[in-house]
Amino acid sequence: MRFAGTESYVATEDLLVAVNAAITLERPLLIKGEPGTGKTILAHEIAASLGRPLIEWHIKSTTKAQHGLYEYDAVARLRDSQLGDERVHDIRNYIVRGKLWEAFTAEDRPVLLIDEIDKADIEFPNDLLQELDRMEFYVHETKETITAAERPVVVITSNNEKELPDAFLRRCFFHYIRFPDPDTMAAIVQVHYPDIKKLLLREALGAFYEVREVPGLKKKPSTSELLDWIKLLVAEDIPPEALRAKEVKDFLPPLHGALVKNEQDVHQLERLAFLARRERGN
Amino acid sequence: MFVDFFVTLRGAGVPVSLMEYLTLLGAVEKGLANESVDDFYYLSRAALVKDERNLDKFDQVFGHCFRGLDMSIEEIFGEIPEEWLKRLAEKTLTEEEKAQIEALGGWDKLMETLKQRLAEQKKRHQGGSKWIGTAGTSPFGAYGYNPEGIRIGQDDNRNNRAVKVWDKREFKNLDDTVEIGTRNIKVALRRLRRFAREGAATELDLPDTIHSTAAQGGLLDIKMVPERHNAVKILLALDVGGSMNPHVRVCEELFSAARTEFKHLQYVYFHNCPYESLWRNNRRRHVEREATWDVLHTYPSDYKLIFVGDASMSPYEIAQPGGSVEHWNEEAGSVWLQRLLSTYPKAVWLNPVREDRWEWTASIQMIRQLMGDRMFPLTLDGLDRAMRALGR
8 A cells, every 4th residue: 555646636755755654554644734734635635545435533622532432322321211212221222433433443444534633632642542552442331342453544633733742642653744835836736727827827826925925914825725716816717917016015916815814914915005005106 | 773863863852762763663674765865864754753843953963864964053052061161260351452352353254263163172161262161362152351252151141241142052941840949839820720611521510410301301411511620821931041040040940830830831931021033942042933923823812921030131122123132123122012911911020130129220110111010029929919910
């Protein structure tokens, strides 16, 4: 099994090495990077490229490690017992399987995505140490041990909202998706919009990197915003000339709402544009 | 195999463990490195570095170990033994000598020469006019006289002659392991605790469960509530170096106590007055700086801001753009202080200088005014008053 990138995903050399190391050594791969640089997409692409099923586990602030293994629905059982249901005699009826259980017992070695692990409680990664390391866990209610027949490819993403514990990190391979340089970015756009005109692409990228340079932006636009914006530009048939200006400070790029999502950031851009216009007026 | 590399990485402060090293070897054995340096680099990076903050250190060590690149100037500075730089003597120079030193050359030349000398010198040195050490007339070192000099490892502010010092000396990171004497401080900090229910619902809420079970006609309906946590968030900004050195002990104690007391504790360092950038690691303060804007944008305004500093500086450092002793600041310290205060309305300034001496220093008065009189002495009593002010 080797991951070599796909037609719809531009993977850099270092990313390929990290992914393949994680696949070969059967270790989890931890992916960090600015929001919108394609962390979650990566798991989808790995699954597509290897032709394996993808199991997604999206983490929220209320998610517990136990949710990924199984849950014992005691309340349902209690209710059934009050109603005199026959099912109540077998405890197995009340064990709800979690995503990890699914991944461990899947026929085909699957790809398991644990998305945004940093959203969970601070103890969450520690609670998963043993399960991810040995790929097995014990079900107390039925007294059985669930062991992975084939170790799934585990991809974990983090937005850096919380520090992850050392013991957890030591078991992972790590890759930090850096913000792509203009060349890689051009390749990425080409993959998504193959018929985009060269000129428009160049102007759009120029304007995009200038917006990223604007000081004081709360959220710099990232790859996913750029792709959305270009989609709009193409849909609206904006001519490349409209994007051309010496500096972004002189004008607001058309449809800038796709690039900056924060009201204060739009203000900041508008203010700079206003200042530039006034200076030119003098 | 690669043992040197591993040891050097640890030495450079990249937290690599034996387990990760064995993982790397396992990966190499399986042929994942493809026998190419590039792939080996990517592989070892993915296996050994688990935090993007360490990537830069890793790159330097990798370059040093495998491509024979030179260690950067930063690391050379890191290697100067403290012993060389201990204060032993001081020297008074004649006017002629001072002129001579001034004639040595410009800034770039000083740096060039410094690099060479650092490479040549292997022993501790004192006096003389060439080597780096103490009390000499060489442009490099401490406690000597050279108006263009670079100060390395000087313990205290000896004189105030240097207007712009390029201080590459190693500031010690405040050590939060100091335990003696921190108990009292902890007790004082405890006043700030605010319990709130936040996060996942994990505790049984008995009254609510009874209530809603009754409402459902006897069918059990279990209600959960989140655990109570200390929800106070603290942003601690510590002044380090220079005039703060005599107070390092008490600051360490405060820091150590705060670390154990608050779950949401963020800290940054500044020198004399906060400007456009702050840092988190004193050892690498000249490399790893963080824009103050980023700090302002990262932490929401429900953080409580605690400054710790003696506020003793030249008034220009607060009021004037370009007044900083260390660099050229575009905007005055007071502007930055006000920005911080408008983002974090709950703020106090803890001052280790004795309260009855505050009037003697103009800058303390200025800071006090900027803080809206929320400056308190760094004593147990002052801490208590400060925590009350923050809790209001």
